[in-house]
Amino acid sequence: MSTLHTLNLQRCDRTTMAFGLEARVPFLDTDFIATAMAIPIRLRRPDHGRREKHLLRRAFTGWLPEELLWRSKEQFGDGSDMSGVLRDAMSSETTDAELQEARAASEPALRNREELAYHRIWQHELAGISPRTLDLSMTL
Known part of the structure; x- marks a missing residue:
């Protein structure tokens, strides 16, 4: 409980706020937690x-x-079938030939067409940003 804010809840908060939404997490209500812990x-x-x-x-x-x-x-994506929906939608954005070409140019190698589609989004939206060049000491 003490580290939720650093991972999943932080991702949820930043993602929803980026689009002007506010997520509610009812099972983290303090009264609910107190009741559950009792x-x-x-x-x-x-x-x-x-x-x-x-x-x-x-x-x-x-x-x-x-x-x-x-x-x-089941994992959330499996239970909601979003993993299948996203896989199919993203895979339809690329071809096998494009994947083969991209595999040779990427490190680590891209595993499938869905991954290639996400990689292209990353390149377009976050051009120039690489995990190797991020300053991890900065506070968010």
């Missing part, structure tokens, strides 16, 4: 045949469809 750990753990987030899933029974509520956990 529940004995033995009831929060997914042992004895209970699934992960068992209490949260039970709390939403009747509010959400059962197949959604009790499905297996």
Whole structure:
């Protein structure tokens, strides 16, 4: 909890604010956290045949469809299918021939057409910026 602000929440905040949006993270509400932390750990753990987030899933029974509520956990992009949507959309922006040409010129080598499409966006939007030339001592 003490380091969330340095990674995922910082990314979320900067990304949304760049587009004039404000994200809300309801499960980080201080009252919610206090309530969750007051529940004995033995009831929060997914042992004895209970699934992960068992209490949260039970709390939403009747509010959400059962197949959604009790499905297996997946990475966000997989569960929402955004990884497939983005992969297909970005891959359609490039060809196999372009990938082969770009592989020879990039270090490390690009792995697929989706990666090539993102690499092109990086080059266009952030021309001249390289991880090797960033001043990591600067405060953000």
